[in-house]
Amino acid sequence: MQRLAFFTLQHIHQNGLNLLSRYAEIESILRRHLPPSTVDLFARPEVNADGSTVAWYTELQGQPHLLGKSQADQQQFAQIQPHIQQCLNVIHHLNQDLSAKGLLTPDQSTLLTQLVEGAKHNTVQVYMINNTPVMTGWGLGERIAEPVPVSAVPTKASRWYWWLLPFLLLLLGLLLWWFFWRTPLVEKAAIVPLAEPPKDTQPLKETPPVELPKVEPPSVEAPPEKVCRQKIIPAQAPQMVIVFNNASGMRYTIKEGIKKIDDFDRRLEREAVPRKEIDYMYRKPNRSTASKVAVNNILASIDPHIDIGLVELKSCLTRKPKTSAAVAHGVFSAQQRETLKQKINQMKVRENQVPGTPIYEGLEKALTMVDGVEREALILLITEGNGDCTLRDPCQLIKQEIQRRPKLKVNIVSINSPWNATDCLASLTGGHIFNREVNSELQLTELINQAVKSVQTAEICE
Structure with missing residues (x-):
């Protein structure tokens, strides 16, 4: 410290x-x-x-x-x-x-x-x-005041006429008095005859005032009140699983672009890199911490009828298929969203540098949490783009599953990754790949927000 x-x-x-x-x-x-x-x-x-x-x-x-x-x-x-x-x-x-x-x-x-x-x-x-x-210094002092717009100061050349203002106001007052008080007297004098009219002259008949027909505004019927209902029926609610990558590649900072991370990763594989440089490339916010912030930010927008499963992928300790490196944390209801947030925040990135991620096993665990046959199922994979570390083919797994699960979809958020080993999971299921380069937690939140649009709260108004 x-x-x-x-x-x-x-x-x-x-x-x-x-x-x-x-x-x-x-x-x-x-x-x-x-x-x-x-x-x-x-x-x-x-x-x-x-x-x-x-x-x-x-x-x-x-x-x-x-x-x-x-x-x-x-x-x-x-x-x-x-x-x-x-x-x-x-x-x-x-x-x-x-x-x-x-x-x-x-x-x-x-x-x-x-x-x-x-x-x-x-x-x-x-x-x-x-x-x-x-x-x-937070918590001390006072709140910074909002800037107050300052009116333009008149130049010296324009100040000479300010002394006229009181006289102009007085003149305006006299004119108003003359208009409101003298006008009724003039009208009264106009209707009093000054002398008798000549005998051979017929007096003018007073013309009765013409009454204008009253125009009633057209009646407008009030628009019917909208009745809104939830689009998602609980028994038919889609299902969702977040597959969260916590392999060693998620330690890379999001403050660096794809090319620089790729170059550094290649150096790390073939030579001894100074610890100071490694710490710099692992500085926060990294892929892992930024993903946690982003996911926690969008959980409130997920429809309350939708339960959310969580699967964690860690770096493989070995390449043996029987050695588990994927953890299923369970399915969380809307009432358990806080518990889900805590579980996400407690996850840690693996330190070991074994290339790849247990994607195949993670998908196997995710598939046990969703239907995809009668109900829509979304698997959201948040990853750094690397391939499977057990040399199994996750694309072949999804290709088989989609034949009997036509309502299954995989969306992928690939964080500043030069690799695309998992893109097939989205293309096979009609999902989407969100791989725009980001450099802040806010941008990553927006990217993940797009990936979960299909399960966010929505209404139909009739």
């Missing part, structure tokens, strides 16, 4: 001491439900005994760089701002969700609210460590 900053607390900062002193409780809540990359955004505060100073620490390794006011730093801050805002939104929604389910006390809910608000205070400083933002 390294120290990033040291603050001397002033009287104006005392309101934030309660929040800082309870950070351990806040961190415990966040780590139970959110991936480490979200929690790492907040530097850990350590307040001294008399509450006069606070030091800020992080578990991230690397050279920290404080983003200042230079143009380059401001450009970098603009690039990471969406990531910071996304993390704050995730914590906000987690607070609402847990509070609604009675899993947080009102005091704990207030702490999470103060944490999100504290990340927007004017004492916040942002450090970059291996392209990962870490905030110090």
